Amino acid sequence: MRQEIIELLLLGIGETLYMTLVSTAAAYVLGVPLGVLVYITDSDRICENRVLNLITGVIINLVRSVPFLILLVALLPFTRWVAGTTIGSTATIVPLVVAAAPFVARLVESSLKEVDAGVIEAAKAMGSSPAQIIYKVLLPEAKPSLFVGSTIALATILGYSAMAGFVGGGGLGAVAINYGYYRYQTNVMLVTVILLVIIVQLFQEVGIRFVNKIDKRTKQ
Amino acid sequence: MIKFEHVSKEFISSKTRFLAVENVSFEVQKGDIYGIIGFSGAGKSTLVRCINLLEVPTIGNVYFDGVNLTKAGPRELRKYRQKMGMIFQQFNLLAQRTVLENICYPLEVAGVKKREAKERAEELLKLVGLEDKANAYPAQLSGGQKQRVAIARALATNPEVLLCDEATSALDPITTKSILELLKEINQKLGVTIVIITHEMGVVKQICNRVAVMSGGVIEEEGTVKDVFLNPKSETARKLILPAREKLLETGERRVLRIVFDGQSSFEPIIAQLVLETNTLVNILGADTENIGGRAYGQMLIEHQSDRAVMKKMKDFLRRKGIYFEEGGSQE
Incomplete structure (x- = not known):
């Protein structure tokens, strides 16, 4: 393979990692509070509130039901307003975060649902406030599950980031589209796909190992 | 110490209504070990949750130390809950915290300084006989040990009352006996009033001084354990005995x-x-x-x-x- 293609691929890897990691982090900044909110306002939870639960639920489902490629295009004006441009890796982060945050919120919600209701009841019986239950019980107890969720989020966001190549985003996706698809360079396409698989595998493997290390439920 | 005045609790969902506790009045005196016994579905667990208002009574008043808890605001109620420890059938320990950190939890909630909390937790571990397990996680403990940790945690804030919801039902007979002995010791040494929910007459016989027999959400009879055991008046009490x-x-x-x-x-x-x-x-x-x-x-x-x-x-x-x-x- 020629030198320039290799450089292109290396750059693609860097951009992909940059987009994925930064977007995931930002998606969690928005998604965790959203997920906690939709969880605690649900019926029979610590801050039951039907109206708030309905509103957050609808927002999450609304964004999640729009296909990412369409969201990407629809958000172009917003992206330009936030990032100043619509082209390149940094600009891609904007739609990635918008698309991933509701997804993360659902992941967080399902992790919190795994926390034993009895433990929450015990915390209440000890006089904990709702905030104390969230910070001292719900989030720490759900931690392993939250990290499992984050590996799923990383893989999904990586997949989304590859699609951004169609509208001028960077990364391995753009390499695959521009060289593998438009120029019929099948070998480049193949290499990018393999690289993407390896990255997802790495995220998954490292994530699971980390979770096993921090989860105290299985320690003997 | 604890007084119920015509307390009823009805669970209402969109389709069904279920009266779990019906017009219950009783009183627990300071220093009592008070048993509430009944078969499954009698409403015992709901009743004990009405004491610390984990379940809010539909009607009726619940008094703790003369204060009407049903009229207390959320902040005030949390303060009173810190004066009432509670243990459960499933222990309900925090799985991601060590034994010591579990016992520190109620102290953190109450705003006790870290170092003081740790000292108090170590003291309590000694009381329940688990000094060597301070840094273990709940998953590494047996059922009896978990319940001991739960008891230590429930006692951390020096409560006046300890509520036990089927605390020994998940334990084998020998462990049950040792847990009950520990509860009795706590009652005698620390003067903690204890309320015990159970379906086993043996538990009541072993440590309670008073007992209420519950069935269908109603207290069918109430009295000293001796009287109820020697001369059961209700059908439920007879069946239980x-x-x-x-x-x-x-x-x-x-x-x-x-x-x-x-x-x-x-x-x-x-x-x-x-x-x-x-x-x-x-x-x-x-x-x-x-x-x-x-x-x-x-x-x-x-x-x-x-x-x-x-x-x-x-x-x-x-x-x-x-x-x-x-x-x-x-x-x-």
Whole structure:
């Protein structure tokens, strides 16, 4: 393979990692509070509130039901307003975060649902406030599950980031589209796909190992 | 200490209404070990949750130290909850915290400084006999050890009351006994009032001084354990005390006596004396007695085929010995 293609691929890897990691982090900044909110306002939870639960639920489902490629295009004006441009890796982060945050919120919600209701009841019986239950019980107890969720989020966001190549985003996706698809360079396409698989595998493997290390439920 | 005034709790969902607790009034005095016994679905767990308002009564008043908790605001209620420890059938420990950190939890909630909390937690671990498990995680402990940690955690804030919701139901008989002994020790040494929910008469017999018998959301009878055990008035109490009693009463020609041992010397061969004195053979149908410190506790069902005169002799003998008994079987 020629030198320039290799450089292109290396750059693609860097951009992909940059987009994925930064977007995931930002998606969690928005998604965790959203997920906690939709969880605690649900019926029979610590801050039951039907109206708030309905509103957050609808927002999450609304964004999640729009296909990412369409969201990407629809958000172009917003992206330009936030990032100043619509082209390149940094600009891609904007739609990635918008698309991933509701997804993360659902992941967080399902992790919190795994926390034993009895433990929450015990915390209440000890006089904990709702905030104390969230910070001292719900989030720490759900931690392993939250990290499992984050590996799923990383893989999904990586997949989304590859699609951004169609509208001028960077990364391995753009390499695959521009060289593998438009120029019929099948070998480049193949290499990018393999690289993407390896990255997802790495995220998954490292994530699971980390979770096993921090989860105290299985320690003997 | 704790007083219920006409408390009812109804669960209302879109389709069904269910009255779990109905017009319950009772009082727990300071220093009591108060048992609430009943079969599954009797409303015991709901009732105990009404004490610390984990379940808010639909109507009625709950008083704690003279304060009406049903009128307290959320902040005030949290303060009162810190004065009431609670333990559960499933222990409900924080799985991601060590034993020591679990015991520190209620202290963190109450705003106690970290170092003080740690000292207090270590003290409590000693009380429950688990000093060596401070840095273990709940998953590494046995059921009995988990319940000990839960007890230590419930006592961390020096509560006046300890609520136990089927605290021994997930434990084997030997562990149950040791946990009950620990609870009794806590009651005697620390003066903590204890409320125990259970479906096992044995638990009530072993440590409670008062008991309320619950069925269908209603308290059917209430009194000292001795009175209820010796002379159960409600059907539920009878069934709980002697599960097989109903069947025995139906056995046509037989005469059955229920003899209750209530702290008589276990060295005295009562049944053998009874046989010798009345010259009648008796058949022991069932017995559930325990020897606690040389005293006999429990009951025995004996069957005999004798006439009235002999029967009278038997009763006189038992009365003389100060042993409570109850007649069953077919009577002329």
